[in-house]
Amino acid sequence: MADTKRNNAAGKVATPKPAGAPAASPMLDTLEALGKAIGARIKLTTAAPHSQTYEGTLFTACPMLNVVAINTRSPTSGSGADVSAQPGDYHIIPVSRVQSFQIIALAGGAESSDSSIASSQPAIGTVDVKRLRHREEERVRKLKDEEKNMGKGVTKEAQAIFDSFKRINMPIRWHNQEMIVHEAVIIAPPYRSEDCKGAKDKQEVLNRVKKVLEGEKRKLKEREERERKTATPTGPRKGG
Template identity: 60%
Template sequence: MADTKRNNTIAGKVAMPKTTDGAQAALPDTHEAIAKAIGARIKLTTVAPQSQIYEGTIYTTDPITNLVVLDTRLASSSTDPAKVKEQPSDFKFFTIARIQHFQIVALASGDHTSESDVASARPAISAVNLARLEKRCEDKVRELKEQERNRGRGVSKEGQAIFDAFKRINVRVHWHNTQIIAADAVIIKAPYRVEDCVGTKDKQEALIRIKKVLEGERRKIREREERERKDGTGTGASTPTGPRKGG
């Protein structure tokens, strides 16, 4: 009898949330109780040994994973609701097993007298920042166009690797058919060796610099290929295999 009484007391503590005016919602278990309070603001206490108290709005629950999602952004009765919605959400996830008990602080409708309001409460949908979405879309399109411009057509894999290496060290390069134009002054023809670099007489300083950079990058490619062969992880990505077909 003592054990039964103690278990009932614990179950009541966990499963029956209290509102701020002392009323209790007679709900069968913790998950159902929280699910019926979606949109309400609650105080939630986690179990020991790291027991902590969190306050926030119940965003959603998942009966399959037994998760509760709480939006813990700050709010108070004196805060302008419009300003509260402007605050960025701060979501925290809890498993039902981690919840010792919870207390309803405020219903979503602001009415503390009706249990039906708890069941029908829903979090408000935040406004969509269209300007930010458009900017993200434009940035992504710009990124994809840049990737397309940097992709050589009909070039060897080694040629593409050399082009990408120049880009990584911030040397201006672009493709002209299968030729790499470096620093707007030097032409690097296939198969992209140091002796394949060409520059006009007035661009000899740039030609010398590009040759040194190209020699260093080709050496790095060879060393990387050698390491990959020894490790057995080589993919042959930088090994010349003849022109690629298509675009």
């Protein structure tokens, strides 16, 4: 009888519960609280180091992706306007980045009330497709310009010279490893003033390009010298 009890006890493994274990993570608590405020107008602040505050209508709080979407576009008419008919400017924010949020007004313009948060309904705004398409086209154009302005197989100094011409708004483009300025002057490697070539009827433009090139190369050299001096460590001063 005693042996049987000892054998039964030996087959059981005690599983201690960790002391003070939280019932849910802070992120889940934040997501649950935001889920009850869908449709409300809120002010949400993200955590450091890139802290930012958003104010707008809480569109959704997704428990699967752990993100919230907030529409910061203000209604184009009075407070009584149908929010669902208004265009949107949406921001997707990970819940882990949410530092704090404050409910300003519930759906329909009512003031914040803890008792009615759970009953608030989402105000779904229409997406401004035209504006999104414009932003997409602008981004694509910018990426194409950046790609076009990057020299292929050129030195860091050559790219710096090219960028300096762009900064002072002189028309310049790459043709293989040569720079074409004003569609009239060719700057060939290694990009010195004597490497500039132009037609006989473009001597004035050629001289101007040479002068700019010499000035920019001088500035680059001075900048490199300053950076080298700054990077050179100095020994400890003697005498305290």
